[in-house]
Amino acid sequence: MRAMVxxxxxxxxxxxxxxxxxxxxxxxxxxxxxxxxxxSDLHLYHGMVPDTRVGTTFGHEFIGVVEEVGPSVQNLKxxxxxxxxxxxxxxxxxxxARGLHSNCHNVNANATAVGGIYGYSHTAGGYDGxxxxxxxxxxxxVGPSLIPEWMDDEDAVLLTDAxxxxxxxxxxxxxxxxxxxxxxxxxxxxxxxxxxxxxxGAGRVIVIDHLExxxxxxxxxxxxxxxxxxxxxxxxxxxxxITDHLGADVAIEAVGAEADGNFLQHVTSAKxxxxxxxxxxxxxxxxxxxxxxxxxxxxxxxxxxxxxxxxDAVNKGLTLRMNQCPVKPQWPxxxxxxxxxxxxxxxxxxxxxxxxxxxxxxxxxxxKLDGCIKPLIVPNAA
Amino acid sequence: MPYTAEKPKIAESREELRARIPxxxxxxxxxxRPSVPRERFDPAANGGNGELPERQPERWPRERSIEHAMxxxxxxxxxPPKGLSGKMRxxxxxxxxxxxxxxxxxxxxxxxxxATESHLQSFxxxxxxxxITQTGVLSEFRRHGISSRFGKKRADLAHLPLDPIIVLAPxxxxxxxxxxxxxxxxxxxxx
Ligand SMILES: NC(=O)c1ccc[n+]([C@@H]2O[C@H](COP(=O)([O-])OP(=O)(O)OC[C@H]3O[C@@H](n4cnc5c(N)ncnc54)[C@H](O)[C@@H]3O)[C@@H](O)[C@H]2O)c1
Ligand SMILES: [Zn+2]
Ligand SMILES: [Zn+2]
Numbered sequence: 001m002r003a004m005v006x007x008x009x010x011x012x013x014x015x016x017x018x019x020x021x022x023x024x025x026x027x028x029x030x031x032x033x034x035x036x037x038x039x040s041d042l043h044l045y046h047g048m049v050p051d052t053r054v055g056t057t058f059g060h061e062f063i064g065v066v067e068e069v070g071p072s073v074q075n076l077k078x079x080x081x082x083x084x085x086x087x088x089x090x091x092x093x094x095x096x097a098r099g100l101h102s103n104c105h106n107v108n109a110n111a112t113a114v115g116g117i118y119g120y121s122h123t124a125g126g127y128d129g130x131x132x133x134x135x136x137x138x139x140x141x142v143g144p145s146l147i148p149e150w151m152d153d154e155d156a157v158l159l160t161d162a163x164x165x166x167x168x169x170x171x172x173x174x175x176x177x178x179x180x181x182x183x184x185x186x187x188x189x190x191x192x193x194x195x196x197x198x199x200x201g202a203g204r205v206i207v208i209d210h211l212e213x214x215x216x217x218x219x220x221x222x223x224x225x226x227x228x229x230x231x232x233x234x235x236x237x238x239x240x241x242i243t244d245h246l247g248a249d250v251a252i253e254a255v256g257a258e259a260d261g262n263f264l265q266h267v268t269s270a271k272x273x274x275x276x277x278x279x280x281x282x283x284x285x286x287x288x289x290x291x292x293x294x295x296x297x298x299x300x301x302x303x304x305x306x307x308x309x310x311x312d313a314v315n316k317g318l319t320l321r322m323n324q325c326p327v328k329p330q331w332p333x334x335x336x337x338x339x340x341x342x343x344x345x346x347x348x349x350x351x352x353x354x355x356x357x358x359x360x361x362x363x364x365x366x367x368k369l370d371g372c373i374k375p376l377i378v379p380n381a382a
Numbered sequence: 383m384p385y386t387a388e389k390p391k392i393a394e395s396r397e398e399l400r401a402r403i404p405x406x407x408x409x410x411x412x413x414x415r416p417s418v419p420r421e422r423f424d425p426a427a428n429g430g431n432g433e434l435p436e437r438q439p440e441r442w443p444r445e446r447s448i449e450h451a452m453x454x455x456x457x458x459x460x461x462p463p464k465g466l467s468g469k470m471r472x473x474x475x476x477x478x479x480x481x482x483x484x485x486x487x488x489x490x491x492x493x494x495x496x497a498t499e500s501h502l503q504s505f506x507x508x509x510x511x512x513x514i515t516q517t518g519v520l521s522e523f524r525r526h527g528i529s530s531r532f533g534k535k536r537a538d539l540a541h542l543p544l545d546p547i548i549v550l551a552p553x554x555x556x557x558x559x560x561x562x563x564x565x566x567x568x569x570x571x572x573x
Contacts (some may be wrong), residue, residue: 007504008497010549011516024438024456047497050489051471053461054500072436090456091430098421099428106435109446109457113480116458122471123489126458138456142429171417177410178392198403201410203392210537223403230535244383244390260537271544273490290384304486328429329416333409342405360525363518368538370525 002380003057003132004358009047010366012359017057020128020136025072028140030082034157035130035377036061037358038086039187040300042366043257044121046270048277048302051110051122059377060086060118061161062130063153066140075141082144084137085327086161088116088127091142102324107138113303115324123303131358133379145331155338157376158188158345165298165325166192166254167334170200172296172321173250178203182239182248182288183224184281186214188348188374189298190254194222195343197252206248208235208284210260213371221347229261229284239288247290255281256299265307277301283309289318297322351375445475467496498552517549 005015020029041058043049066080076082089096089104095115096104107116108125116138119129128135137144147156166189175181181197183190186209197205207218207226215226227242229235240247257277258270261284269278277300285295286309295318313320337343350373353361361375383390399406412418425432435455442462446453463471470492478485504511514520521527531539 007500007511007516008552010545011511011513012518013512013516023459025436047493050486050493052493053467054496055461057460088456090435091428092425092432092435093430096428096430097425097432098423099417100421101428106454107456109444109450109454110475111447111480112449116456122458122461126460128458128460136459139429139435168417171415172420174412174418177396177407178389180392196409198399198406199409200415201407203394203399210535212534228535230537246384246390263540266538267541267544271541271548302486303480304483323420326417333414333416337405337408340405340408342408359516359518360521361518363521364525367522367527367530368536369521369527369530371530 001133002355003128004059004355006044006052006056006058007054010045012045012362014356014358017132019134022068022070023136024138025070026139026141027070028066028073028076028137028144029068030062030064030084030135030137030144031067032062032064032130032133032135032379034063034153035059035379036157036162037131037361037365037375037377038161039189039256040120041362043300043302045362045366046258048257048270048273049121049123050303053122056119056121057128057132058119059129059131059135060120061157062118062135063147063156063160064130064135067134069140073140076144081147083147083156083160084118084130084144085164086117087143087324087327088118088125088138089143090139099326099329100323101326101328111303117324131355131377133355143328145328148335150339151335152346154346154349154376155344158348158374159331159334159338160327161325162188162348162374163192163334163343163345164327164330165189166194167196167330168323168325169193169252169254169296169298170196172323173197173252173294175200175202175250177201179249180204180206180243181250181252182206182208182285183252183254184208184285185254185256185299186211186218186226187254190252191218191222191348191373192343192345193252193254193298194218194224197250198223199337199342206242211368214373217348217373235261236284236287243290247288247293249290249293251285251289251293251295253282253285253295253297253299257301259299269306276304276306279306279308286313286316286318289316291316292318294319294321298325300324348374349376353377355379445472447475447480449479465496465499467492467499470495501552501556513549513553
């Protein structure tokens with residue numbers, strides 16, 4: 001089969017690999033029909049996530065058709081069209097039993113501080129991902145869901161991570177009616193978080209980024225008020241000015257480890273890998289939210305330390321909330337919102353790239369060229 | 383103003399927001415939010431049975447965090463450790479917990495060694511690494527590299543020049559090493 005393969009920082013290629021085998025009685029093998037590149041993949045691509053091995057296939061956002069099932073699988077059969085949450089999870093451990101699928105304890109031998117994620121380095125369990133023609137899906141009775149008849153493939157693939165994550169991020173903000181919500185980052189996750197904040201009754205939604213074309217999307221798609229941080233000497237002061245000097249009630253951080261806006265922070269983390277991630281946006285979130293407010297962190301960081309302004313968070317009495325998104329619990333409600341037309345996830349898709357050209361896909365998305373917001377990957381066999 | 387008690391008024395009323403934004407307020411009630419509360423004990427609702435899952439066969443000694451009591455029943459089988467980078471990785475797992483910076487620093491160092499080992503190996507195959515195609519850099523021409531970046535107030539321009547250095551440095555170093563080796567051999571051959 002053809003699969004994307006990591007060759008070292010900034011370098012990937014498509015290779016011929018063996019079709020994955022059933023390793024466990026509850027495994028399924030899924031033939032991928034559509035996949036996507038996520039902002040999280042960029043952290044791998046730039047070599048920031050420890051234990052990212054040459055030869056690994058990335059990709060945790062994918063849908064497909066069941067090709068083969070292990071002997072104990074009961075809920076799926078060959079030929080089923082499935083969407084697969086980005087979490088690899090067992091459904092039975094302490095954490096899964098409480099709905100924390102993203103924190104499953106039975107699927108990641110490499111780390112206890114991280115759950116299992118498809119195609120996300122050995123630090124997230126050493127599973128190959130879905131930017132490929134076939135993928136191994138563990139706990140086939142637990143993770144995947146049948147794609148509803150009425151749902152578009154592009155909407156389904158966005159439900160496996162980006163939309164669910166944005167929606168989850170807004171929930172962690174504990175938004176009450178009339179809240180002022182500021183979202184850092186106008187990538188897919190930030191756009192969906194902004195949109196979700198309205199569903200939860202926000203009175204004002206502000207989106208911050210430095211890419212004009214994404215801010216434009218935040219205005220049209222997410223009905224948000226936007227500011228380009230590169231135009232302000234100090235975005236935190238500006239945030240205070242536009243909120244009567246109170247600060248926002250809730251801040252959602254949808255940027256993560258490669259945040260720009262501070263040369264030293266960016267270079268020490270994204271380029272020199274001396275920090276787990278560049279906390280520029282996280283620090284801005286801490287400083288622009290009001291005292292007693294909530295910061296919801298959806299941005300991903302490496303397991304090493306980062307220079308976070310913790311003292312401000314303590315002294316302001318903030319509530320800091322965060323997690324990788326447990327995707328599947330979000331689906332029933334999100335399916336309703338998609339069906340009712342409140343959310344149209346595929347509106348953020350800008351590029352559809354054949355698997356054979358995935359190296360260019362990564363470059364375009366990473367360098368933010370050509371108006372790229374969300375690139376999808378189309379495998380040949382699809 | 384925070385200097386007095388009242389919360390500043392929102393510019394738009396409920397009705398205005400509802401008219402402007404499709405679905406405004408449909409999840410106003412926290413009961414409609416799937417992750418509120420974030421933890422809810424309900425094994426049946428999460429697809430499992432609450433028991434320890436059956437074990438996946440361990441086909442080679444699988445490295446694991448020493449913060450785990452045992453090898454997890456299910457694990458990834460991509461890219462088993464090999465070469466010098468594999469030795470470093472195994473050591474990082476055996477010796478240091480996730481709480482130790484040494485654990486992660488060793489793993490990051492192993493990643494760089496792995497990349498170097500793999501590049502060198504690729505020159506012994508029919509498909510050597512190709513920094514042009516593998517970085518996708520040709521899309522700079524096809525996908526408006528210049529107009530996407532300049533005159534746009536982008537904050538990332540400040541560190542843009544570092545990218546080619548990071549990508550090309552290993553190649554330049556390899557070239558210098560090979561040149562040095564050849565020179566040394568050549569000199570020895572002459573004397
Ligand atoms: N928690 C989860 O479950 C989960 C799931 C998916 C993605 N993520 C993470 O969410 C983050 C965003 O993902 P994405 O797919 O939208 O990525 P993306 O790269 O498309 O978007 C990130 C955006 O942040 C902007 N940005 C950079 N520095 C900023 C700053 N200081 N302030 C404001 N904006 C800034 C960038 O210009 C970009 O538009 C990533 O870190 C990703 O790893 C987490
Ligand atoms: Zn993701
Ligand atoms: Zn579990």
